[in-house]
Amino acid sequence: MAQAAEPLLAFHARGVRYGIPAAQVRAVAPLPALTAVPLAPPALIGLANLRGEATPVIALSRLLDRPDGAPSRLLLIENGSRFALAIDTVEGVVGPDDAPECPPLETRLADIFPDRRTLGGRGPAATRAVEAVQDEDRLPLLRFMLGDQHFALPLDEVEQVLRVPEAVASLPRSDGVALGTLDYRGGLLPLLSLAALLALPRGETSGARILVAVIGQQRVGLLVDAVDRVIHAPVSRIDPVPAALLRGEAEAVVAGIYRPVAGERLVSVLAAGDLLSRDQIARLAPARPEAPAAPGARAETEALLLVRVGGHRLGFPLAAIDGVARVPDRITRLPGAPAFLAGLGRLRGESSPIVDLPVHLGEVARPVRGGAVLLCRIAGAPAGLKVDEVAGIVRAPAELLRDAGTLGTNRTRPFERVLALDGGERFALVLSADALFDQVEADLLQAFERTLAEPA
Template sequence: MPEADVTGDRRYLVFTLGSDDYALDAEIVRELLRPPALTRVPGAPAALAGLANLRGAALPVLDLRRIVRPDLEPATEPSRVVVAEAGEPVGLMVDRIVAFSGGTESVEMDGTSKSWRLATTVGSGRARVLDLRAMVAEAFPRRRAGTSAQAAGRPASQGVAGEAEAEHVALVSFTAAGRSYALPLERVSEVLALPPDVVPLPRAGNAALGVVALRGSVLPLLSLPALLGLAAPPPNADARIVVVRLGGTETGLVVDVLGPILRLAPDAIDPVPSSLRQGGTTVVDAICRVDAAGTLVSVLSADRLLEGTIVTALPERSHDAKILDAQAGGSTEQVVVFDVAGESYGVAVGAVREVLRVPEIMTRLPRSPDLVVGAINVRGTVLAVVDQRRRFGLPPGEAGPRRRIVVLEADGSVAGLLVDGVSRILRLEANAIRPAPDFSGDAGNGVDRVATLDDDSLLPIVDASALLAGTERSVHAAGKRPGGRDAAPDAAA
């Protein structure tokens, strides 16, 4: 980093945007970074480039060109990010760092407004001094004070989630060897994609696929079709690992594909008929009726799944992992991860009523705005489906087999969100979740917290109540604008 010979009472960081020099008081500069990986925030002003992981904290990174020089095109590759204090740490994308320098500050009048200029011997010799606090306040006028729940790091929908859990039985469903099964949500720690680097174990039995690393421990993987005595082809790209707590340890069950998350009334779940239990026990605990069409899903018993197999003597997890398991009830939170336009977002499991495949036909609603893609019948209830891409101000996506409808319920509101995919269920440590820096400019996007994942990436977590309320406002506002859909109902894929 070049140092200037000019001395003075104060020092400044001088940098460039385009062809012009700018300066910040060095006392508010915390560090200089190479451009980090950024996580986009939906609905954010253009000045917010995204969030970066700075030692476990979510750092808002601002594109200074869009704030100071909106006439300039955004830099394709900014050379540095300046971390500075503006009431809270912010990252500032700059084109080039010139030097830390002393200099002489002077005031210039431009009509009725004042600007501060720095005379120095570095760069062009003349730099505009930025008042970072005032600049950020002007660029993000809608910033709101965090709620007490956010400040404490508590789930925003905790009360609603608790009520939903009490009224319904929550199940994670999946397909194994072409058949539908489910496990109680409370026995499922998380659902993960199957990594390519599975380490096989010799002479471990037909059901044992090997082991993978998971948060500093080793997770054994078992083929669920093999455990059930079913023939199945090798796992493909759609395969998932359902991490289940079996006998005090965690075991990964490899399934063909993740199915819907089901929340069913107790009277929709029936015990296994006694005639099927003759001759011994069965690994199926119950049969649930999913819809009016009579679709049935078998609910497996996590306690009896390994009985009679040679894999019951799998090595136990480490002492530290056991401590984490014992503390899991009060120190973790489960989220469903969904994808929109290449970005992943999380939402509390308790707010997800279910996850559905996109039907081939959805009924168009008359005079509905473009972000409402149609309506579907969910067990006798008509549910409006909102395109989450359009809700986040993004172009619509293309139809594909991964697309899903996430049915959210919070504060008495229910809506189906059309997303590009639902990839997994995660159990997050409470100390990995922090309130999101409030630079989004759109409270209705629902992003109120950010989680730091094991690979140091960031996962924005949406508050279902805020997301549904913001979606409802967007639908009403769009419906009042000229040019909204006003056609008769028709069918659309």
């Protein structure tokens, strides 16, 4: 007896009728908002939040080299891989007598996703420790400014860095320390002036930021004049505060003094737990209650630096970034340099190659001025990555990070993971700076480094 033919789900894309085994279709839905993926093949039009997972969305017309269209529906497919097809309309399940054309999905997908790994699950990159962690004798510090003085907090005491919102609810009869409250994660966040806590004058506010920290059981926002960068300070260069200086409350909250190398200014290292007295904590608005953690459990999070590149929101593991700097006033273009290499500029007193990250990710070239430069190492050599904007630092819970699978090009896979934002409505792609460049590009950067090192 002949085996019954497998029922097909019929659908349409650009006027052509297609079919796919109905058993492979897990959902039919309107086309949602998509997160674009830099360096992606044309058929991959973005990522969508489908059933709580970041899912690659493939435009069927582009996949089959047909005229492009404006799809309005998608099919969630699971056939060993998990992806969605962007199509025009769905007809319904049909039998063998009315079987439509079945598109060669396996063959075409293999061309753009050679290893066919699946998005939506936590891969090894999400569970392994960051490879670029600091040595045990180094302490990651977030350095910031109050007036013209440098201060720092241990990075693990800073939950997030926020821009100052326009709307802050002021508190009546405040003492100059309590500035007001703002909405944060569905609750109220008390906003305090760190300068007032330390009995320092307020500085310029154009670049002000809010450091979110937990003091005791209370989450608070600390207003600072500017956030500089993350430094990995050798513990041997952090000295205790001389006893003769411990005269008042402001000095008592300074846990140590960091002595940078190369004659940079001293940095006062604060301890968040010592910034407020018990009475001050009690007077603050109560934090939004959270479910208690299991005894001995510790939330697994990773610090990420979020940046904007063109229309893309991207993230870098904070441990892989040596710092953030202004774009140098002078950048020297090198003859014969690849388009993505903006040129050489002075970063921390040394000439280093500066990569125009928007150009490297396919954006239209534009003037290099403005934005910021991320200090990192590419193929072992120091370099700078120019971005349009640094959005801030977030501590990402492990459950919001997903393996990025095959996103990228056939030459390089710069995207390690995907971070869900706004309840999964948007995504930020987490990059590996070293993986941004294939071997040829890395060799070019190293060649320019050697050029700098050669005597004239």
